[in-house]
Amino acid sequence: MDFLPIFLNLRQRPCAVIGGGEVASRKITLLLAAGARVTVYSPALGETLQRWREEGKIAYVAQEFRPEMLEGCELVIAATDDVAVNRRVSEAARARGIPVNVVDQPELCTFIMPSIIDRSPVTIAVSTGGRSPVLARLIRARLESLIPAGYGGLAKLVTAFRDKVKQTFKHPPLRRRFWEEVLQGRIAELVYSGQDQAAAKALQERIDSVDGNKTPVGEVYLVGGGPGDPDLLTFRALRLMQEADVVVYDRLVSPAVLELVRRDAERIYAGKERDNHAIPQEDINHLLVRLAKEGKRVVRLKGGDPFIFGRGGEEIDTLAAEGIPFQVVPGITAAAGCAAYAGIPLTHRDYAQSVVFVTGHLQDGTVNLNWKALVQPDQTVVFYMGLHGIETICRELIGHGMPPTTLAALVQQGTTRNQRVLTADLATLPGIVEKAQVKAPTLIIVGDVVQLHERLRWFEPTAAN
Numbered sequence: 001m002d003f004l005p006i007f008l009n010l011r012q013r014p015c016a017v018i019g020g021g022e023v024a025s026r027k028i029t030l031l032l033a034a035g036a037r038v039t040v041y042s043p044a045l046g047e048t049l050q051r052w053r054e055e056g057k058i059a060y061v062a063q064e065f066r067p068e069m070l071e072g073c074e075l076v077i078a079a080t081d082d083v084a085v086n087r088r089v090s091e092a093a094r095a096r097g098i099p100v101n102v103v104d105q106p107e108l109c110t111f112i113m114p115s116i117i118d119r120s121p122v123t124i125a126v127s128t129g130g131r132s133p134v135l136a137r138l139i140r141a142r143l144e145s146l147i148p149a150g151y152g153g154l155a156k157l158v159t160a161f162r163d164k165v166k167q168t169f170k171h172p173p174l175r176r177r178f179w180e181e182v183l184q185g186r187i188a189e190l191v192y193s194g195q196d197q198a199a200a201k202a203l204q205e206r207i208d209s210v211d212g213n214k215t216p217v218g219e220v221y222l223v224g225g226g227p228g229d230p231d232l233l234t235f236r237a238l239r240l241m242q243e244a245d246v247v248v249y250d251r252l253v254s255p256a257v258l259e260l261v262r263r264d265a266e267r268i269y270a271g272k273e274r275d276n277h278a279i280p281q282e283d284i285n286h287l288l289v290r291l292a293k294e295g296k297r298v299v300r301l302k303g304g305d306p307f308i309f310g311r312g313g314e315e316i317d318t319l320a321a322e323g324i325p326f327q328v329v330p331g332i333t334a335a336a337g338c339a340a341y342a343g344i345p346l347t348h349r350d351y352a353q354s355v356v357f358v359t360g361h362l363q364d365g366t367v368n369l370n371w372k373a374l375v376q377p378d379q380t381v382v383f384y385m386g387l388h389g390i391e392t393i394c395r396e397l398i399g400h401g402m403p404p405t406t407l408a409a410l411v412q413q414g415t416t417r418n419q420r421v422l423t424a425d426l427a428t429l430p431g432i433v434e435k436a437q438v439k440a441p442t443l444i445i446v447g448d449v450v451q452l453h454e455r456l457r458w459f460e461p462t463a464a465n
């Protein structure tokens with residue numbers, strides 16, 4: 001972060017603006033909106049500022065800039081078209097420890113002005129650190145269209161009812177949930193359509209009708225976090241992650257995805273490294289039950305899809321037995337994500353009419369798979385958790401009649417900026433794993449479709465993206 005966003009209270013505080021033209025007037029509009037007392041220093045005044053001066057909105061001193069003018073001010077803006085003057089303003093302000101902004105000269109600023117979405121008292125500030133004001137404006141335009149104009153009214157409603165709701169709901173998580181419901185439901189819609197009184201009445205009725213001290217039953221959301229790229233989350237996954245009280249996550253969940261969980265949510269790491277489960281599966285199942293019984297909204301966040309080699313079934317089985325409400329949110333499974341980002345279609349009219357997802361995890365050193373079923377013509381086979389047993393896998397496939405020249409791809413950390421794709425044939429694949437130091441998580445795709453990778457590859461991750 002190049003700049004720390006803060007919100008300044010300038011109400012009735014003295015601010016100086018050096019420069020009297022149109023640019024100055026645009027900045028002054030913002031200062032006045034924040035209630036500042038603005039004095040303009042400039043030998044001459046433009047039309048707008050002249051008018052504001054006559055209307056008593058601003059004070060005016062018709063003089064060239066002198067450093068003493070800044071004494072006692074709390075904020076300075078330099079908006080002259082004279083670079084030398086701007087520089088002197090900046091130096092004088094800095095010497096006095098006063099925050100200074102010089103229009104269009106970021107190197108002279110100690111603070112920059114963001115793009116502002118004003119839904120007072122809700123205020124959103126967007127900054128690109130001075131790098132691209134155009135980008136900041138585009139972001140602002142998007143947010144403007146996303147955030148209903150009545151949002152400010154919503155904040156006022158909250159203020160009016162805050163104490164009442166606090167008395168009714170003594171338990172903070174219950175209180176938060178109540179507000180979330182109110183702010184997203186019918187009452188919010190009333191505010192947006194300008195029916196403030198009806199909204200207040202409806203809110204009062206809601207408060208009167210609830211028993212605020214009853215611990216509600218929590219809920220568990222079994223959420224697929226996808227293969228790594230956070231852009232691949234579903235809307236529902238994101239929304240539930242934003243509402244969670246606690247998130248229980250696996251090692252496979254990428255840091256970029258975890259980053260999107262509500263900041264205040266408790267995070268519990270449940271592990272699941274090969275042969276090194278941080279929490280045994282049974283304990284995870286019971287942990288989820290316990291958290292839900294405490295009234296929490298629990299997100300059980302898994303890599304990929306929860307129902308594909310994710311033990312999702314076992315976890316919700318315990319929930320079902322205990323009568324805990326739950327939802328399952330599908331995610332993009334590693335096979336779909338890795339195949340797409342490696343440019344390897346899993347089926348293709350010319351090469352594969354079926355695709356099989358199979359676990360390559362070795363139980364007691366052997367892979368108990370139906371090898372015959374895997375060795376079929378025109379079929380793609382995708383191995384999850386196959387890295388450790390790669391030698392056995394290739395040997396058995398060849399042993400059961402698959403040509404040793406069959407192509408295979410290793411996709412390591414697919415869809416992330418660390419994605420690596422290596423291709424070989426069945427005979428040489430195990431050697432490649434060793435030589436290229438391939439690490440988990442890696443997916444193995446076997447079949448003729450792998451030849452398409454050379455032509456259809458499109459995702460070239462660099463450390464920067």
Ligand code: SAH
Nearest residue numbers: 304305310333334384385413414441442443
């Ligand atoms: N439920 C998950 C799979 C869990 S099994 C899903 O639907 O994707 C764990 C295996 O998934 C890993 O051993 C690896 O083979 C594969 N995997 C998961 N994420 C991956 C990724 N980003 N890149 C490559 N393989 C991945």
